[in-house]
Amino acid sequence: MIETAGGMIPFLCHVFLILFGGFFGLNFAFNKGFVQKSIGYENIQATYMGRPLGFLMMGLVLMAAAALFQGGGGTSANEVFGALFIFTVLAFLYNLSLTMNILPTHDGNPHEIKNVIRPLIPMIVILIRYFTL
Numbered sequence: 607m608i609e610t611a612g613g614m615i616p617f618l619c620h621v622f623l624i625l626f627g628g629f630f631g632l633n634f635a636f637n638k639g640f641v642q643k644s645i646g647y648e649n650i651q652a653t654y655m656g657r658p659l660g661f662l663m664m665g666l667v668l669m670a671a672a673a674l675f676q677g678g679g680g681t682s683a684n685e686v687f688g689a690l691f692i693f694t695v696l697a698f699l700y701n702l703s704l705t706m707n708i709l710p711t712h713d714g715n716p717h718e719i720k721n722v723i724r725p726l727i728p729m730i731v732i733l734i735r736y737f738t739l
Contacts, residue, residue: 612738620674620683623670623731626728631662631666632660634659640656690732691729691732695729697724698726
């Protein structure tokens with residue numbers, strides 16, 4: 607399994623991305639207070655906004671896990687991580703534009719910098735995995 611992943615560092619990055627995406631995917635999909643308390647949306651409708659995102663993230667996590675364990679005959683996770691990388695880049699740019707007041711926030715309050723940093727974590731791990739293959 608480690609040889610198929612491309613070595614120990616890509617394997618560890620793969621496992622980390624599965625755990626990181628699984629945590630956020632499950633919280634977005636099933637934790638009603640996660641979007642409101644952790645991300646700062648006070649409206650109850652924000653809970654329902656996060657559910658599709660959570661299910662999308664869980665789909666990517668399941669595809670990454672299937673690629674890690676070579677389920678379904680596929681051994682390449684590059685497509686899955688490519689989609690996740692594009693998602694993290696767009697999330698970073700969106701949150702950065704909210705923080706720098708380029709776009710208005712949903713409630714007019716300043717956007718916290720922690721929301722800009724969160725997408726950078728999986729983005730950096732994907733880049734480490736890509737450059738160590």
